[in-house]
Amino acid sequence: MIAVIIRIALRYGAGALVAHGLLGAGDAAALSADPDIQMALETGVGLTLSFAAEAWRARPKIPLVEVRQQHARGVYRTHPPGFALGHRRAAPYRRARHVVAGMTALLSFLSGNPAILGVLASFVAALGWGFHQRLAGARAERARQAASEAAARNIADQVDNDIGALPADAVKMELRSWAKD
Numbered sequence: 114m115i116a117v118i119i120r121i122a123l124r125y126g127a128g129a130l131v132a133h134g135l136l137g138a139g140d141a142a143a144l145s146a147d148p149d150i151q152m153a154l155e156t157g158v159g160l161t162l163s164f165a166a167e168a169w170r171a172r173p174k175i176p177l178v179e180v181r182q183q184h185a186r187g188v189y190r191t192h193p194p195g196f197a198l199g200h201r202r203a204a205p206y207r208r209a210r211h212v213v214a215g216m217t218a219l220l221s222f223l224s225g226n227p228a229i230l231g232v233l234a235s236f237v238a239a240l241g242w243g244f245h246q247r248l249a250g251a252r253a254e255r256a257r258q259a260a261s262e263a264a265a266r267n268i269a270d271q272v273d274n275d276i277g278a279l280p281a282d283a284v285k286m287e288l289r290s291w292a293k294d
Contacts, residue, residue: 116155119151123145123151123154124152126145127142128141138266140248140252143248143251147244150244170212171213
């Protein structure tokens, strides 16, 4: 289902770029129909959604009963992380801190390691180069098709001029040979 949503989003995004003059119509068609771009966006959306779900799960929580009591008293604030009324309620906050600390450690390791950054930069550069090559190939194919259509139009114009130069009887004879019986 996410692939369908990604394709629709790509079409709308490409249409917006064409409307603002940032992208040509042919490039927009190539962008919205490119399966590699769709796959990369599906991966990115999947990673973003999974990260958002983990972040939502790791956030400090207040039991619903306590929230209702606070609202009944007119208090509309939440407890700071680590606040505990008792031992049982402190556990979710401690777990949340450990998850956040683990994610922070992982992200700092990934961003602080030059080898991993180099690999990621190479990967992004390769994707950009591949996208550029794909668009350049599509542009060259459109130019080749336009040239062949122009040549065909020149031939059609020459035929029209040759037929216009013939006398009316010769044109009728020529057209009869083309007609189906």
